[in-house]
Amino acid sequence: MDASPDITLVQHRVLTAEREAAHGHQGGVVWLTGLSGAGKSTLAFALEEGLFRRGMSAYALDGDNLRHGLNSDLGFSHADRSENIRRVGHVAALFADAGLVCICAFISPYRADRAAVGEAARGRFHEVYVRADLATCERRDPKGLYKKARAGAVHNFTAISDVYEPPEHPALVVDTTAASVEDSLRVLMDYVEAKFAVGANQSG
């Protein structure tokens, strides 16, 4: 359903430039996509902490946490996974508008869903492909889900019984197959510090 024409947009009275001056950096969305076990949540919370320790305003959202609250009504069908990502994208855009670096760790297997998040974030969207080969992810299996998916006890599981559509033009690729968390984190920190600096062109 389209928004009602009776709905008017009330403007914030704090300008984006004023928020940037207060935070010392721009707001935006750092979107980590990749297979289960690739290290997205680990990196997201490490990045949140790393940015915070450098005085930046950052907040991490991850699939597990969101599914306990906002998205607790959603399952894992294609439609529900898309709706999950649609909602998170709008939440992340709000955080970006508030001036924060919003770090999102979601498998987000479908390309179209990630593109829609980029639309919602209006140019302040950074798609980061957290890549690890399937064998590595399956060996890590932090939640035991690959084992269950192979046994048929979990359905619609990405890369086993559902597709994963890798980013075609990610802003950044972090390959965790062999790299340490520290090394991957350093790449992410450098990227965010450069791209979110006041005056930097986020899409450039």
Add this chain to the structure above:
Amino acid sequence: MDASPDITLVQHRVLTAEREAAHGHQGGVVWLTGLSGAGKSTLAFALEEGLFRRGMSAYALDGDNLRHGLNSDLGFSHADRSENIRRVGHVAALFADAGLVCICAFISPYRADRAAVGEAARGRFHEVYVRADLATCERRDPKGLYKKARAGAVHNFTAISDVYEPPEHPALVVDTTAASVEDSLRVLMDYVEAKFAVGANQSG
């Protein structure tokens, strides 16, 4: 649907006390409820600006803005209005967790929905009743909606063709029937500065 038992909660590595020290205040939710035309959105964006000018981290959500993004799939039936508030409540709780004062301006006519938001915000919820008598709201009619509702062109309109359940124990009442925006804003500013101070008991 309950969250899957396969979903684990990943912990943030930045402590709440650390966020409070960085922001200089606690995070939490200031929830403005009341009739259309009572002045909720005006006060919300004025409060956001006022807190920002005093160096606080604040962000305002309002029904109109949210319905263009996160909740663009929802209408105005009882079920959709409840879902609208449920989602906003979880978003506000995330902002509070990030350490911000999240100001929410929503008619939120149903008591049970507001109680659920309070649950989601876990003790960091402040219900503010922005009160104005119906005749005043209808005279203001900022969006021309009362006129349409009286003519039957808008359905499920609060206080005309749908109920409004006023708060039974609001944390604060701001009566805008006669008071100026400046006076109402001062009451809100004083309340937030006292309640969100580091070390203050938000529920006390």
